[in-house]
Amino acid sequence: GAVVSQHPSRVICKSGTSVKIECRSLDFQATTMFWYRQFPKQSLMLMATSNEGSKATYEQGVEKDKFLINHASLTLSTLTVTSAHPEDSSFYICSARDLRRGLDNEQFFGPGTRLTVL
Amino acid sequence: TQLLEQSPQFLSIQEGENLTVYCNSSSVFSSLQWYRQEPGEGPVLLVTVVTGGEVKKLKRLTFQFGDARKDSSLHITAAQPGDTGLYLCAGAAGNNRLAFGKGNQVVVIP
Numbered sequence: 001g002a003v004v005s006q007h008p009s010r011v012i013c014k015s016g017t018s019v020k021i022e023c024r025s026l027d028f029q030a031t032t033m034f035w036y037r038q039f040p041k042q043s044l045m046l047m048a049t050s051n052e053g054s055k056a057t058y059e060q061g062v063e064k065d066k067f068l069i070n071h072a073s074l075t076l077s078t079l080t081v082t083s084a085h086p087e088d089s090s091f092y093i094c095s096a097r098d099l100r101r102g103l104d105n106e107q108f109f110g111p112g113t114r115l116t117v118l
Numbered sequence: 119t120q121l122l123e124q125s126p127q128f129l130s131i132q133e134g135e136n137l138t139v140y141c142n143s144s145s146v147f148s149s150l151q152w153y154r155q156e157p158g159e160g161p162v163l164l165v166t167v168v169t170g171g172e173v174k175k176l177k178r179l180t181f182q183f184g185d186a187r188k189d190s191s192l193h194i195t196a197a198q199p200g201d202t203g204l205y206l207c208a209g210a211a212g213n214n215r216l217a218f219g220k221g222n223q224v225v226v227i228p
Contacts (some may be wrong), residue, residue, distance in 0.1 A: 093160045105151065
């Protein structure tokens with residue numbers, strides 16, 4: 001239980017294009033999802049908190065116009081990297097909370113999306 | 119300032135040896151989670167500790183939460199190559215968010 005999927009798992013795009021990453025909770029409803037990015041040999045850096053039916057809350061220093069988040073349903077959140085540049089290349093990971101099981105602070109993570117911008 | 123400090127950052131041991139890694143903070147947490155992450159994958163939740171002094175076991179992994187709920191340790195007995203990974207501790211950081219430490223990279227050599 002508490003399975004989170006991400007699609008695509010890997011994407012390569014040209015500089016200037018936009019890329020959409022999907023995060024789905026497969027066997028539970030997630031009112032809150034989180035988007036992280038992780039650089040090689042570093043820990044997870046929270047980018048934003050995505051709440052179903054409302055605007056995302058972005059962490060300091062994260063450009064909301066560049067990283068568009070849409071949480072359209074209780075099982076789906078999307079992150080769109082707009083006008084991607086090579087410095088946006090990273091490992092993007094989403095997570096979700098399932099308040100019906102476990103504890104409030106537990107998050108269940110997707111497998112991640114490796115974005116490479118050429 | 120890192121909310122959670124994990125040490126050692128990197129640890130390499132031989133198969134069959136024991137190891138302990140630490141997660142420390144000056145803040146009190148209502149709970150702490152430990153995750154393991156393998157290269158190219160998302161973190162997988164191992165355990166949540168809630169009560170000060172609590173000890174939880176997951177096969178050969180033993181997790182302890184400090185009495186003051188500011189720190190935690192992970193002890194692995196008779197490490198196996200499959201234990202290789204990045205161990206991340208995380209605590210509540212307000213507004214439903216988690217704050218992660220930088221991780222303990224463990225390598226178990228066959």
